[in-house]
Amino acid sequence: MRLVSSDAILLDIRTLADHDQVVSMITPEHGRKSGVARGSKRKFSRYAGQLQPLARLQVTWFERDGRELVRLRDVNLVQSAEYLRSSLEDILLGAYLAEHAQKLTEEADDDHLFYRLLDRCLDALRDGGDRSVIARYYEAWSLRLTGIFPAPVECPSCGGRLLDRVALLPRDEVYLTCSDCHSPQAGDERVSREVLAFLIAISNRSPAAMTELDIGETCLASVEELCRLVRRRFLGFELKSYMVMRETLETVNASSREAGHPVTDAG
Numbered sequence: 001m002r003l004v005s006s007d008a009i010l011l012d013i014r015t016l017a018d019h020d021q022v023v024s025m026i027t028p029e030h031g032r033k034s035g036v037a038r039g040s041k042r043k044f045s046r047y048a049g050q051l052q053p054l055a056r057l058q059v060t061w062f063e064r065d066g067r068e069l070v071r072l073r074d075v076n077l078v079q080s081a082e083y084l085r086s087s088l089e090d091i092l093l094g095a096y097l098a099e100h101a102q103k104l105t106e107e108a109d110d111d112h113l114f115y116r117l118l119d120r121c122l123d124a125l126r127d128g129g130d131r132s133v134i135a136r137y138y139e140a141w142s143l144r145l146t147g148i149f150p151a152p153v154e155c156p157s158c159g160g161r162l163l164d165r166v167a168l169l170p171r172d173e174v175y176l177t178c179s180d181c182h183s184p185q186a187g188d189e190r191v192s193r194e195v196l197a198f199l200i201a202i203s204n205r206s207p208a209a210m211t212e213l214d215i216g217e218t219c220l221a222s223v224e225e226l227c228r229l230v231r232r233r234f235l236g237f238e239l240k241s242y243m244v245m246r247e248t249l250e251t252v253n254a255s256s257r258e259a260g261h262p263v264t265d266a267g
């Protein structure tokens, strides 16, 4: 049995038995880990108040070779995710970011890049950065880190610069191509130059730096839809938190319109 200490961002918490919970967390050096927090649901648990989704933690756990589930020993809250609790939009966005990381990372894959991506996006959100830009940055980068959606610089078939051509996402595919290399079919998605430029710009910018660029709402909506299509085709299903976020914000916005109140951004 080994004792391991690490920084972690908490992604998910589930009840295991009467008083125990299983947490899923992403770490910089040990990938995504699942761990049992014994007695965490008891009234005077030592974990009280610390196990919150997207909280940054310092965690110590016991692990055994061949066992995926580790046993938590100590958890210290480094930073709570209170900044994502102040509005309905932020609560929904937080759940979406966490599920995204949960579904797009492999357990025990020691790639630190996904941790860094989430960490930087949370920093930008905490600093009050534009929610929509940060969410699109995160979606596009997390697909890129899974290896399925590289920066759209060149057409993978002819090597031509995509920004100089008509770029398409072919129906049922997860890659972009140029219209010279692909015979058009119903269901292909045309990808605008603005969207290509956004996806190229994130390559060497932090989420905070992206929020300083002037990016139109139409472009952001198209990036969201493109990433949604690619993610859905790759995973084979839609993220539950994404559906909940869209449906809830549409309902809230529809009732705001009826009541004549200003409409909030769907993010």
Ligand SMILES: [Zn+2]
Residues within 6 Å of the ligand: 155, 156, 157, 158, 159, 160, 177, 178, 179, 180, 181
């Ligand atoms: Zn081509």
